[in-house]
Amino acid sequence: MKIATWNVNSINVRIPQLVEWLLAAGPDVVCVQETKTIDENFPEIVLAEAGYQAAFTGQKSYNGVAILSKFPIEDVQLGFPGDDDEAQKRMIGATVNGIRIVNTYVPNGSELGSDKFKFKLDWLHRLRSYFDETCDPNGDVLLCGDFNVGMEAEDVWNPAGYEGKLHFSKPERAAMHYVKQFGLTDVFRDLNGNVSEFSWWDYRAGAWQKNHGLRIDYIWVTPTLAEKAKSCVIDKSPRYLDLPSDHAPVIAEFTI
């Protein structure tokens, strides 16, 4: 079973690339972030024609997450329990083939010390609470998405320059580590050692051409699922296309 995560930066702009990638890569499940559309405009029919059913929760202009799957999508959770209609649409959970999947678009944080930065840290604590309240660390649980945090030096093209900066600051890494301490392990890092590969390159300043990237898109799993992990790769191929997303998909394969 192949499970992928991809921040597409507008699903309606990216739908041709997304469908082409689904047919080429053949993932069983894809967790999508930054759909940037209301549910009425989600391209559900096009995806169904490509063989994927979808669960999604979006809003106008910003955020929005979805789970696409070849298999039935069960027990869907849209946002955190208790979220009202105004809450930012950044989390969707569902069960596929017995695996509990939580797909997140972690807040960017804007700049250290800002209200948005505090929102990011608070949001990550809510995410950990959600795991504590609803997930079993001894079961097959998968957390993935755009975490907007690089966890280790190898995840950042210029770790010295990023020290104390957004995406790599101590409070962000600590908050994300707290989520990980639920009992999750980074599939990419476990299987590939301390390589330095990235999943996101800023559109600006020629970051892609210079490989000035960050690995901020992750697939984290509980130990029972980690034992079944065969491979985890970052597929850079869509990043070479014209009008790409700024993120590349990450895909993990499990013997399940």
Place this chain on the structure above:
DNA sequence: ATGGTAGATACTCTA
């Protein structure tokens, strides 16, 4: 060098 580009919306905000 505090820029650069992309997307959605409506002439700016977010990333």
